[in-house]
Amino acid sequence: MNNYIKIISLSFLVGLVSCSSNQEKENHKYHGVIEKIKDLEKDSITYAVNSTDLVENMQLISVETKEVSFFIPERKSKIKSFQCSECHTKSIPELKFKNLTAKKAHWNIELNHATSEVLTCNSCHPTQNLNHLKSNLNAEIDFNQSYKVCAQCHSSEYKDWLGGAHGKRLGGWINPRIAATCVDCHNPHSPKFESRFPSRLNTKKIEERR
């Protein structure tokens, strides 16, 4: 009889302990969210949705490095009056030499990027074959891969962009990764963001705090 009571009380105690909710059980399993992430992470996850479905009609260019591969939007079709060679039939020195009285082209572009000692038009644009950009060592760089030009100086931003810490995602968080390229946010001729007034002022908050 005594044993019987013991068994009952013991099972009651066990019952009490195991009564805690699911939430508590889960919280006791891990010391913090990082541990949970490490435990539950999966090397390959297949999602039902695809980021390319979320960006309709966007032409994509692939970026491949040793560590990462992702997509950026195509650029050339967005440049007004590309190909450049449609006007630039001759190289810049030739044009300058022959047509001194011609109307100044690109008058609206003001270069507000570093100082003139470091950066001029010809730092990025070649004087011949203007359909391409150029590197510091005069290698041709395609307009669709303009990030390679930027990366020459902005190496830490480039590293962060490849990893995902710098820049902006397009087409949601889901795979495959589609990211804005440098010139989607920064005007290459004036890359700094303008200062302006905030887009909202909460007037109720002002009343409440008066």
Add this chain to the structure above:
Amino acid sequence: MSKKENKNVENSQNTWHQITSENTDRRSALKKITAGLVAGVGIASTSCSVFSEDHEKEASQMSWDEFFKKNYKIMSDEERVQTIQRLESLYEKKTGNTINISHQGPMEDVLYGYVFNISKCQGYMDCVNACIEENNQDRDSQMQYIRIHQIEKGHGFNFEKAEDNYYNEVPANNHFYIGTQCFHCENPPCVSVCPTEATWKEKDGIVVVDYDWCIGCRYCSASCPYDGRRFNWGQPHVPEEEVNKNQHYLGNRLRKKGVMEKCTFCIQRSRSGQNPACVDACPTGARKFGNLLDPKSEIRWILENKKVFRLKEDLGTEPKFWYYMD
């Protein structure tokens, strides 16, 4: 009689059976009857009256069913579909416009996380606007889930010296900006204190609210160390033409007076692969969102390669919202 009406009658019979059934104990039966009497007298009088029109009866029957529905967490899939159809047709009857309420569940192998780059935020507040429009927040009280704090440099993260309702040209000299909202803690105090289990953490880590089970006690708001929750002190109002018709039951569907709400990582967007509205609206790319369980995701790269921190880490709330600097 249409199939739908048949079902409604069946439902009401069920409800009556529940109330009168001998299996129901006295306490809960009394509770149901009183609640039913108080709320249902008006509804019942319309639905029983021989003079009222059929569509009026249908509407009042719907309101009755709506009032006695379960907590979303314990609803079966069928019941979820039913309540959503009810809400959609009630809205259509009221406004003549159609809305689409989703009940999409969490994706497999997904745990959402958010990172915020305090070097990049310039205090433009485009995120706040996008959030309000996306999530149908009350326009009258100018509710906003997101706060952007303008803090003078040299004082650290001193929120007592922060201004979250500034209107000066930004970025202001010698100031930095830091945004706060619901951090979707892994160990959310708001969930533990809720007396009606009207708020809980979903499998994908999003802390949600069932607006129809919230009794408005505001315990959750008091327990949140981050000021992440917002309360509807009055009847929330969104102009009809501004209502975001693409809704989720646990997200941006229209709320009522006396209930709590908060950021849901735009559950109606994130569960279909999109970024939350604030992330898409940010012109500086200071906001990043993604799946923490995907080792190749941007968010994981940031957590592993940048110097990250969270607010009030010592509380053990384990927010899934990190800050980092360039």
